[in-house]
Amino acid sequence: MEHEPTGARRRLGAELRRLRGNADMRLDEVGRKLSCSTSKISRLENGKGIPKPRDVEDLLRIYGVTADLEMAMLRRLVHESRSRGWWETYTDGLSAERFVLDSPGRYAALETDAAGIASFDLAVLHGLAQTPGYTRSILEALLPRHESWEIDRLVELRRHRQRALVSADGPVRLLDVIDEGALRRVVGSPSVMAGQMERLLELADMPNVVLHVLPFDAGMHRAHSGQFSILEIPDERGSDLVYTESHAGDTYLSDPVDVRLYRAILDDVRARAQDPETSRETLLRYRELHLSGEGADVDRIPGQ
Numbered sequence: 001m002e003h004e005p006t007g008a009r010r011r012l013g014a015e016l017r018r019l020r021g022n023a024d025m026r027l028d029e030v031g032r033k034l035s036c037s038t039s040k041i042s043r044l045e046n047g048k049g050i051p052k053p054r055d056v057e058d059l060l061r062i063y064g065v066t067a068d069l070e071m072a073m074l075r076r077l078v079h080e081s082r083s084r085g086w087w088e089t090y091t092d093g094l095s096a097e098r099f100v101l102d103s104p105g106r107y108a109a110l111e112t113d114a115a116g117i118a119s120f121d122l123a124v125l126h127g128l129a130q131t132p133g134y135t136r137s138i139l140e141a142l143l144p145r146h147e148s149w150e151i152d153r154l155v156e157l158r159r160h161r162q163r164a165l166v167s168a169d170g171p172v173r174l175l176d177v178i179d180e181g182a183l184r185r186v187v188g189s190p191s192v193m194a195g196q197m198e199r200l201l202e203l204a205d206m207p208n209v210v211l212h213v214l215p216f217d218a219g220m221h222r223a224h225s226g227q228f229s230i231l232e233i234p235d236e237r238g239s240d241l242v243y244t245e246s247h248a249g250d251t252y253l254s255d256p257v258d259v260r261l262y263r264a265i266l267d268d269v270r271a272r273a274q275d276p277e278t279s280r281e282t283l284l285r286y287r288e289l290h291l292s293g294e295g296a297d298v299d300r301i302p303g304q
C-alpha cells in the first residue's frame with residue numbers, strides 16, 4: 001500500500017512545496033525558471049499531476065538540493081508516482097457521468113493510502129460495508145445509462161476495496177455511524193437488505209470495525225447535511241482529508257481546519273448514536289424486518 005501512486009504523488013508534492021518554502025520562492029518565480037505555468041507547479045505540489053522526471057530534476061536544481069539521500073528519496077517518489085494503480089483495471093474505459101462518476105478511481109486511490117476511515121452514512125452505506133447485491137442496486141439506480149459490464153466493473157472495484165478490511169499487512173480501521181434511515185430504506189429488494197444486514201453483523205464482530213446506529217429518535221443533527229468520510233492518512237503518505245458526496249459531485253477537503261470541523265461533527269453524532277452492542281440489536285431487528293418482507297412497504301431505491 002505504501003507504494004500506491006496517489007500516496008506517492010501527495011508525498012512528493014508536500015516535499016516539493018517544502019523545498020520551495022525553504023528556498024523562499026514564489027510559484028511565479030519557479031514557473032519562470034522552469035518556463036511553465038504556475039498551475040503546473042501548483043498541481044505537482046498538490047499531488048494532482050503525474051510528475052515528469054525531468055521536471056522534478058529541474059526543480060531540485062532550482063531549489064539547490066544536493067544531498068544524495070534526499071535526492072534518492074525524491075527520485076523514488078517520482079518513480080512510484082508514475083506507476084499504475086490497481087483500481088485502473090476496473091475503471092479504464094468506463095463512461096463518465098457528471099456529478100456521479102466524474103473520476104471513478106480517485107476515491108479508491110485515496111482510500112488505499114488510509115490507515116483508518118471514519119464515516120457518517122446518511123442515504124446509503126459506506127462502500128466498505130456493502131454486499132455485491134446492495135452495491136449493484138445502488139449503481140443501477142445512480143447510473144441508469146451505463147451498460148451492464150460497466151456496472152459489473154464498479155461492483156468488482158468496490159469488492160476489491162473491501163480487501164483492505166482483512167489485509168494481512170494491517171487491516172484498515174473502520175468507524176461507521178449509520179443513520180437508521182439507511183437501514184430502513186429498501187435498496188433493491190428485502191432479500192438484498194436482509195443480506196446487507198448480515199454483512200453489517202459480520203463487520204460488527206471484526207476487531208478493526210466499530211459500528212454505531214443513529215436512531216430516528218435522536219432527532220435532527222448537523223451531520224444530516226450530507227454523507228461524508230474522513231480518511232486518516234499516515235504522515236509518510238500524506239495528510240488526512242474529508243470526502244463528501246452531494247448532488248454537485250464529490251468534494252475532497254484537505255485543509256486541517258476542514259478536517260477538524262468534520263471530526264467534531266462526527267464525534268458529536270457518534271455521542272448521540274447507539275453504542276455498538278445496542279447497534280447490533282438494531283441490526284438484528286432490521287434483518288428480521290427485511291427477512292419478513294415488511295420493509296418492502298417503505299420508500300425504495302430500485303435495482304436488483
